[in-house]
Amino acid sequence: MKNVIEVRDLRKEFTSYSSRSGLKGAFRDLFTRNYKVIRAVNDISFQVRQGEMIGYIGENGAGKSTTIKMLTGILTPTSGHIRVNGMNPHKEREAFVRSIGVVFGQRSQLWWDIAVQESFRLLKKVYGVSDEDYDTHMKHVIETLDIGPLLDKPVRKLSLGQRMRCELAAALIHNPPLLFLDEPTIGLDVLVKLKIRDFLKEINEKYKTTILLTTHDISDIEALCDRVVMLDEGKIIYDGALEHLRSQWGDEKEIQFQFSVPVTYAQLGSLMPDSGVSWSEGPGQNVWTAKIPNEEVILSMLIAKVVQSFRIQDIKVNEVSTEEIIRNIYEEGMVHG
Structure with missing residues (x-):
């Protein structure tokens, strides 16, 4: 399959100035400013x-929205190469x-x-969509998103959830091959x-729509995306499979x-x-929790040995959540090379 987005050495710089303190500083700022x-x-x-569905994630200020604005042609890059759908977004507007x-x-x-x-x-007129294409495609979109009863209402009278479903439908009027979703x-x-998640899965399967999703809701990423690109301070610190992220950094399980x-x-x-297993008591009566390295052999051996040695009422295996893994990566500064 072809590349829908190609980004190489992309950079965006903003110039800001910092004001000096005090009356004397304000006076000096009139003549010379400190730019940064x-x-x-x-x-x-x-x-x-x-056809990929990619989660583009990072903390506030990591550069996610700035990237999306460059990819959609809203911002012009300071330097670097962008091709989206075979075009230069800010030159072939x-x-x-x-x-x-x-x-x-x-x-x-x-x-x-x-x-x-x-x-x-x-929007149909703006995009030059024919009546036939509009009726065929939008009938399916309106039914799937359940917005039929909302069509004759002004936007200001819609709830947030209703408006977001209508916004998604509006973005798909011309059935684009590429969809950018910023905190949808x-x-x-x-x-x-x-x-909304079910609908996105459906259009991805039906039309092979490529979706780039930025969100703080990790459950959206887990439900929709096989691949994640993680940003920190304007740099990509991870680009790969969500499962690989979990297996590489979700290095402990609890039983x-x-x-x-x-x-x-x-x-x-x-x-x-000598296996790296650590035990702690609780929560609850006669309950003990074992923290073990995320290795199937150790997990199987431990369960077998415990069951052979003691009478068990219940066993529960807990994996580290994706949200926790991502938080640990940022807090500990772990970087994938």
Whole structure:
């Protein structure tokens, strides 16, 4: 499959000035200012193939939104190479915008005071979509997102969840091959999130729509994306499979044993003394938790030895969550080479 997005050595710098303190400093600022260059995106490179669903993640200020704005042609890069759908986003503007769909969670592309369906009709004219294509494609979109009852309502009367579903439909009026979603589920309730996720999976399977998703909701990434690109201070610190991220840095598992009778730390510690297993008591009566390296052999051996040695009422295996893994990566500064 071809590359839909190609980014090489992409950089975006902003110039800001810092004001001096005090009256004397303010007077000096009138004549000379202290300028500082801030590098929001720092020489990043990556490719996205047709039909991929990619999670583009990072903390606030990591450079996610700046990247999206360059990829969609809103911002001009300071330096580097961008090709999106075979075009330069900020130089081939008119043809380019017809090949992408964009949903910004904090901004609306719908007109505030007119009915949703009137906004859709205006966008249909803007994108030059034929009546036949519009009727065929949008009927499916409207049904799947369950926005039929909302079409005759003005946007200002919609709830956040209703508006976001309409925003997503508006971005898909011209059935673009590439969809940018910047925090699309921010502030939404669980049922609306599930509806949007199911819809995104469906259009990805049906039309091979490529989706680049930025979000702070890790459950969105887990539900939709096989690949993640992680940004920190404007640089890519990880680009690869979500599963690989979990296996590489989710390096511990917890097994909770509930015993039928009381056991001691010494008894448990003698089962596999040199395996890296550590024991702690609780939570609950006759419950002990073993922390073990994330290796299947040790996991299997430990469970076998415990079951052979003691009477067990219950066993529970807990994996480290993706959210916890990502938090640890940022806190400990772990970088994938």
